[in-house]
Amino acid sequence: MVVHVLRIGHRPARDERVTTHLFLAARAFGASGGTYTGVRDPSVEESVRSVVSDWGGGFSLGFTESWREAIRNWEVAGKVVHLTMYGLPLRQVIEAIRVDPSDKLVVVGGAKVPGEVYGLADWNVAVTSQPHSEVSALAVFLHELHEGRELDAIFEGARLKVVPQDHGKLVEELRRGV
Amino acid sequence: MVVHVLRIGHRPARDERVTTHLFLAARAFGASGGTYTGVRDPSVEESVRSVVSDWGGGFSLGFTESWREAIRNWEVAGKVVHLTMYGLPLRQVIEAIRVDPSDKLVVVGGAKVPGEVYGLADWNVAVTSQPHSEVSALAVFLHELHEGRELDAIFEGARLKVVPQDHGKLVEELRRGV
Numbered sequence: 001m002v003v004h005v006l007r008i009g010h011r012p013a014r015d016e017r018v019t020t021h022l023f024l025a026a027r028a029f030g031a032s033g034g035t036y037t038g039v040r041d042p043s044v045e046e047s048v049r050s051v052v053s054d055w056g057g058g059f060s061l062g063f064t065e066s067w068r069e070a071i072r073n074w075e076v077a078g079k080v081v082h083l084t085m086y087g088l089p090l091r092q093v094i095e096a097i098r099v100d101p102s103d104k105l106v107v108v109g110g111a112k113v114p115g116e117v118y119g120l121a122d123w124n125v126a127v128t129s130q131p132h133s134e135v136s137a138l139a140v141f142l143h144e145l146h147e148g149r150e151l152d153a154i155f156e157g158a159r160l161k162v163v164p165q166d167h168g169k170l171v172e173e174l175r176r177g178v
Numbered sequence: 179m180v181v182h183v184l185r186i187g188h189r190p191a192r193d194e195r196v197t198t199h200l201f202l203a204a205r206a207f208g209a210s211g212g213t214y215t216g217v218r219d220p221s222v223e224e225s226v227r228s229v230v231s232d233w234g235g236g237f238s239l240g241f242t243e244s245w246r247e248a249i250r251n252w253e254v255a256g257k258v259v260h261l262t263m264y265g266l267p268l269r270q271v272i273e274a275i276r277v278d279p280s281d282k283l284v285v286v287g288g289a290k291v292p293g294e295v296y297g298l299a300d301w302n303v304a305v306t307s308q309p310h311s312e313v314s315a316l317a318v319f320l321h322e323l324h325e326g327r328e329l330d331a332i333f334e335g336a337r338l339k340v341v342p343q344d345h346g347k348l349v350e351e352l353r354r355g356v
Binding site: 143 | 192193195196199200202203205206207229233262263264265266267268269270293296297299301302304305306307308309310311313314315316317318321326328329331333339340342343344345346347348349
């Protein structure tokens with residue numbers, strides 16, 4: 001199952017770090033790519049590109065003008081999960097989403113999510129019904145979707161690799177194949 | 179087990195939204211309070227206070243000048259978990275942290291975490307060894323620590339409460355007891 005993250009309504013400056021964190025969390029927890037709408041922001045794209053270049057994997061990030069089109073295009077072959085605190089509790093729906101073999105678009109709001117998104121989504125999922133963060137909602141959703149297996153993921157083509165330590169930091173620099 | 183979150187090195191403006199998201203995630207995933215160091219930021223405090231006032235629970239947020247003192251004070255009676263991509267894999271250590279009955283201080287870095295923190299921590303824990311976000315790291319750590327039970331938490335004294343919907347938004351306004 002391919003998982004792709006759609007971030008709606010990015011505003012440069014104000015959202016820069018949260019959107020960057022969102023896509024880095026998407027990558028770290030097993031999504032294969034992301035798309036955002038709103039206003040194009042080279043600094044987000046550059047931060048994500050730089051992490052992929054150092055730490056590997058195939059995560060790709062794109063921008064599109066229309067969230068509606070992005071969702072409708074996806075729905076031709078895949079299904080849509082919208083993360084919102086107003087949706088159904090995660091544990092009530094996660095099993096159905098997991099066993100559904102189609103690729104998933106995970107839609108994550110920014111400032112204001114148009115009401116239409118709730119209608120277009122196959123599942124509106126609440127990762128708690130409390131206000132917190134799209135970053136935490138996405139990470140916990142993906143962690144549950146993959147049942148924790150994403151924690152063991154290998155990121156191919158990395159230049160850097162952490163060697164886990166109980167106290168301290170150790171980063172290996174890897175030689176890249178040609 | 180009481181869980182408290184310590185955010186090190188907050189910088190107003192640059193970190194405002196990420197730190198706010200961090201403490202809202204702390205609250206939503208079952209921490210009972212937070213403390214931050216760096217530069218004091220009334221807008222973070224006000225955002226968190228406003229969520230607690232609307233959505234309930236007893237989450238409290240404080241500021242302190244010295245992270246070193248905060249950690250050392252905590253260590254008198256509790257233990258310290260430092261979330262860092264350089265630490266030991268979550269699944270390798272979470273069971274030991276879960277069964278240890280002492281209260282936990284979860285330390286989360288900002289821009290630059292002093293090397294001393296790695297030494298002071300009882301556990302340095304990597305929620306993936308990939309760069310992503312302190313917000314996602316904290317949420318997944320707390321979700322694993324509480325084995326998902328935090329998703330069913332009741333927030334006492336809430337003024338607002340979501341009524342989960344498959345498509346749409348429904349928020350109940352509750353009358354407060356005197």
